[in-house]
Amino acid sequence: MALFSRRREPADTSALGRHVIAQRLDDGDVAPAMCPVVIFNAGGHARRVSSGKINCAQGETVFCFHPGPYSVDLTPFAAAPELGLRLRFVIDAADPRVTQQRFDLFLYSEAEAGLALATLRHRFDTTLQAELAQGTLALPPCTTLDEWHVFRAGLNQLLYTRFGVTVDDCVPVDLGDQVDYADLLTERALQAAATATSVQQAPASPEAGAGEGAPPAPPDRKAGPSAGWPPAQCDARALRRLFLELPALIAAFRLVELPPGPEAFRAQQALLQRLNLMKLSVDTMPSLAWAAPDQPLAADQQARRSRNSTAAVAALDEAWALLARLQLVVPVQWAELADEAERICANLEYDLTLRRAPYEPIHEDELADAQPDAPTAGPATSNRREPSL
């Protein structure tokens, strides 16, 4: 009975479908027509209901999204800002063959208050640029028609597997009207000149005064993993993504069609076992701020843990991209993809182990030049020379 609850302003949903893709709503808000509503219960299970007045229980999260179509301009290469791809995509109706829609999972794990079109475009850009730089998608100079078809198939599958959106159309465009590379370069030159003058005016820093022969100071290891966000927030987001997406990823890897023969089956079983162990590791991840009960962790080690969880999320993104390739694979490529899977697993395991550890481990290689009587753990270790991993 919500008779006596305070009336809130109803949520403004007018931007949906133009520059906002999804928006979070509350109980009692009205979702506009044509916009499906996804309700996540406290356990993270999603159900889709038709639009209208929203009626949900306590502790449930409600998103409402507009299916599109949307059009965005992507920059496939950071070094070629005048070259673009115009992408038209939609968010499809629920696929009845799967229990969890990929787009719902994406909303739940990555969209916090809502999903703007610009944010999604930025994510598309980052994903596409990473794949092109690693060579898993290829868009070489003077692309031939065959290569373009292969690229399109890979891109469609990648965006469907990673974000749950369906690519409608994708054409190369000239972004020369919107971006001017000459102006970008001029801006860089002005920035470089400004930094140079500020360094000249303040020669008080020891590195600048020491002359050219001195080795430069390494970048600040205590800096956070991403500029602007505190380590605790980065870490929380990263762990949330790992916690929510790893089970879905494992389920999807289990369903991948294998080539005949025992090797592929064995490789898949080993992969699933490692992923399950990682899932266990994520589920039991120790908290960021504590080294042990009653022993708070120093801020630089917290930042280091946060960097490692962010790196683990980068490996998770690579795993989604690998899944997209596995779904399109022809049997000759299987060995290459198995090696790729092993690499991604190794990176994930490595970063999760470091995220668990309260201090960076001292390797046998580095033990030789550290003091033999140095304590291996405890609060006093923050004074000792930290071996870099």
Next chain:
Amino acid sequence: MTLPATAHCLALLADGRLLTITASRRPRANRADVKCAVAGAPAICERMQEVVRLARHTEARIDSRDQVVLSMDTVPESDERDWELAAVLADRMVRGLYRHSGGAVLAHGRSDAWHLGRVQAGVPLAIEQVRHHLRDAPALVLGAGTEAAPAVDSLFISHLGGLHGHPDPSAAVASATAWFPLHSGGVNDCLGWVEVSVYPIGQGAMGPDAVDEEDTIAVPGLDLSAQLAVRRALAGARHFDGRGLGRWRTVVRFGQPRFQGASYELALVMADRLARGRECVPRGRIIATGCSSAWHAGQVDTVEGCGPKLALILKQAETGDRVLLPAAWHGQLPDGFGAALRARGASHACIERIGMI
């Protein structure tokens, strides 16, 4: 693609000695990712590890399965730093990120910002020394601005991406490199490179009509008729894409200024498009041959020397390289050319015109 178990990279020390940096790869087994071993010089060890780790920040692909062990055969003086580029290259070569068909590489350069991938000039190299050692290492990679004799074929890089001819993502000058086959009768065949650097011209200073495009293109080191041909080709190709006219001041450099013919033109035009941010960036290098009678229409015409040039390209192509050939060569490709290139990780296209598809 098989990875080498060890890789060598050479560096010249200031006193004339040759330093060999050997990198080997082994399973990591919970050890550090980079280990350095130099007998009796812990400070140099530490610096080498720092340099290699910083330079790894510029890589797209992380692999935590292997440990790379780097060692030096002689100990450099503690204030010497020009071996740093050699250490970075050895680390990349052993993991297959940088390959050279000749095997070992002689490198000379330093940096104060390895994490950004910048490479700076080392101390000037004496020409006799380089000639003496060039038999051991056919390729020479130098930090941009190093003073060296022009007679030696070498690659100048200001950025680690420059190994593959990519523009520096943070510099105010965009410069890109493309390679083209130089056919000179069998044993001396090699890949020559052409580098195009573009600087923006302020739009307010001169209107687009006030500048003649050909006047803004400088080609130091070439004779007048060759300079004119380069200017014509570039100005024509800029007419083709309709942008970039009157916006750039351009400098074109060739690895070897002594050549004949016009088959470098396609490589020149592709490097220009790459530098102006209008072309897809390949993972490796662009290797192109072709000329044109109508660059303003983007058309690519055939050139001579199909057989030996294809053989040379096949020998020199490495992972990620993109080979661009004129469309007329499509019928003349030897059997298995495409498959052999693909086995090396490269790809090719026979193109009728530049631009996408």
